Amino acid sequence: MKIKIAQEIDKSFNALKDLAELLINSPELGYKEEKTSAILREEFARLGIVTNDRVAYTGFKGSLKGRSSGVKVAVLGELDSVICHQHPLADKNTGAAHACGHFAQLVLIVGVAMALKNSGVMDFLPGEVCFMALPAEEFIDLEYRERLVAGGHIKYKSGKQQAIWEGHFDDVGIALMHHLLPRDYPYAVYAGMTSNTFISKMVTYTGRESHAGAAPHEGINALNMAMLALNNINAQRETFIEDDKVRVHSIILRGGDAVNVIPGEVVLETVVRGSSQEAVKRAAEKVDQCLLAGSLAIGGHISIKNSAGYLPLVNDDRLMDVYIGNMEQFIDKEQIAKMGSIAASFDFGDVTHFIPGLHSFICAAEGNLHTKEFKVFNEQLAYVESLKAMAFTIVDLLFDEGKLAEQIINEYAPRMTKESYLKYLKDNSKTMQGKPMKFK
Ligand SMILES: [Zn+2]
Numbered sequence: 001m002k003i004k005i006a007q008e009i010d011k012s013f014n015a016l017k018d019l020a021e022l023l024i025n026s027p028e029l030g031y032k033e034e035k036t037s038a039i040l041r042e043e044f045a046r047l048g049i050v051t052n053d054r055v056a057y058t059g060f061k062g063s064l065k066g067r068s069s070g071v072k073v074a075v076l077g078e079l080d081s082v083i084c085h086q087h088p089l090a091d092k093n094t095g096a097a098h099a100c101g102h103f104a105q106l107v108l109i110v111g112v113a114m115a116l117k118n119s120g121v122m123d124f125l126p127g128e129v130c131f132m133a134l135p136a137e138e139f140i141d142l143e144y145r146e147r148l149v150a151g152g153h154i155k156y157k158s159g160k161q162q163a164i165w166e167g168h169f170d171d172v173g174i175a176l177m178h179h180l181l182p183r184d185y186p187y188a189v190y191a192g193m194t195s196n197t198f199i200s201k202m203v204t205y206t207g208r209e210s211h212a213g214a215a216p217h218e219g220i221n222a223l224n225m226a227m228l229a230l231n232n233i234n235a236q237r238e239t240f241i242e243d244d245k246v247r248v249h250s251i252i253l254r255g256g257d258a259v260n261v262i263p264g265e266v267v268l269e270t271v272v273r274g275s276s277q278e279a280v281k282r283a284a285e286k287v288d289q290c291l292l293a294g295s296l297a298i299g300g301h302i303s304i305k306n307s308a309g310y311l312p313l314v315n316d317d318r319l320m321d322v323y324i325g326n327m328e329q330f331i332d333k334e335q336i337a338k339m340g341s342i343a344a345s346f347d348f349g350d351v352t353h354f355i356p357g358l359h360s361f362i363c364a365a366e367g368n369l370h371t372k373e374f375k376v377f378n379e380q381l382a383y384v385e386s387l388k389a390m391a392f393t394i395v396d397l398l399f400d401e402g403k404l405a406e407q408i409i410n411e412y413a414p415r416m417t418k419e420s421y422l423k424y425l426k427d428n429s430k431t432m433q434g435k436p437m438k439f440k
C-alpha cells in the first residue's frame with residue numbers, strides 16, 4: 001500500500017508544486033478565504049470527493065470511505081494567510097501574504113487525498129479519512145470577525161474553535177496535520193512540539209477630542225493613555241517567570257484621526273501568551289493593571305474585550321512514534337525530534353485537548369514565519385516526503401482492521417470535554433471596563 005501511495009505522490013510532484021504556487025499567489029485573510037476554498041474544492045471534485053462547504057463559514061470537508069465502518073481520521077489544512085505588506089507576493093489591497101506556510105498544509109490534504117484515492121488503498125482499509133480545510137487560524141483582523149459574530153455568521157473568531165463548536169470534530173477519532181518551519185531549527189522534522197496558549201485583548205481608550213494647538217488643555221488624550229500602558233507593560237517584563245514563556249506584544253490599531261486633533265479614541269490590540277493557562281493568568285493580571293493605569297493617569301475610560309486564545313499543542317505519544325517510524329524512511333533518525341517547544345500558538349492545540357492529535361513541524365522553509373523572507377526551501381520535504389509520511393501514518397493507523405487507531409483512542413486521556421472547553425472559551429472572553437477614579 002505504501003509503495004503505491006509513494007508512486008502516486010511522486011507522480012504528482014509537479015502538479016502539487018503548481019497548486020502551492022497558485023495558493024501562494026492568492027493569499028486571503030481568515031473567514032475571507034472564498035477563492036482559496038474554491039480552488040481546493042475544485043481539486044477535491046476532480047478526485048471525485050464530494051465536499052461539504054460552509055464548514056466554519058469559509059471552510060469545507062470531504063471524506064474517503066474505507067471498505068467498512070471504523071475510525072474516522074481527519075487530516076487538516078488551514079486556508080488563511082497572515083498580514084505582511086512587505087512580502088513580495090502580498091495582496092496589494094489587504095496585505096495578506098502566505099508567510100506562515102499554510103499553503104503547504106493545503107497541498108498536504110490534496111496530496112494525501114489524491115494518493116489514498118488513486119492508489120485504491122481505501123478498498124482495503126476500514127474507517128474513513130476526512131479532509132478538512134479550515135479558516136482563520138491566525139488570530140488577527142479581529143474587528144472584521146467581531147462584525148461576523150454580531151451578524152450571526154460565526155460564534156468564534158478562530159476557525160477550529162468554530163468548527164469544534166459546530167460539531168465537525170464530534171465523530172473524529174484522530175486528527176493529523178503539519179506546519180512549516182524555517183530550516184535553521186536544530187532538527188529537520190519535529191514530530192511533537194508544545195506551544196504557548198494565549199489571551200487576546202482588544203483595548204479601547206476613550207478620552208475627549210480637542211484642538212491640538214488651540215485647546216489641548218480641554219482634551220483627554222487617549223493616545224497618551226495607550227503609550228503609558230505600553231510603557232507600564234515594559235516595566236513589568238522583569239517580573240515574568242522564565243518557565244512561563246510569557247510573550248506580550250501589542251499594536252496600535254487606531255492611533256487618532258488627525259494630527260491637529262487630540263485623539264479621543266485609541267484602539268490597542270495586545271496578546272498575552274504563556275506556556276500554560278496559569279502562566280497566562282499570572283501575566284494577564286499584570287497586563288490588565290498596566291492597561292488600566294494608563295487610563296487612570298490621564299483620566300479617561302478603558303474597555304478591554306478579552307478573547308480566549310488557543311490551548312497548547314499536546315501531541316499524542318503513540319501517534320508521534322508511528323509518524324517518526326514513517327518519516328525515518330526519508331529523514332535521518334537523528335534529524336527527527338520527538339520533543340521541543342515553540343512560543344507561538346496554534347488553534348489545533350484546542351483539538352488535541354479532547355482528541356488524540358499530531359501537529360508535526362517540517363523545517364522545509366527559509367526566512368522566519370510571518371516575515372517577507374518566508375518561502376519554501378526544500379520542495380522534496382514540503383511537497384513529497386512529508387505527504388508520504390502522513391499518508392503512511394494513516395495506513396498504519398487503519399491497517400489490520402484499524403487496530404492501532406482504536407488502541408490509541410482507547411489509551412488517550414482527554415484533558416477536556418467539549419462542554420468544559422466551551423466553558424473555558426466563555427470564561428476567558430469577558431469584557432472589562434474601567435472609569436477615571438478619584439481618591440476619597
Ligand atoms: Zn502564523
Ligand SMILES: [Zn+2]
Pocket residue numbers: 100101102137179
Ligand atoms: Zn501558521
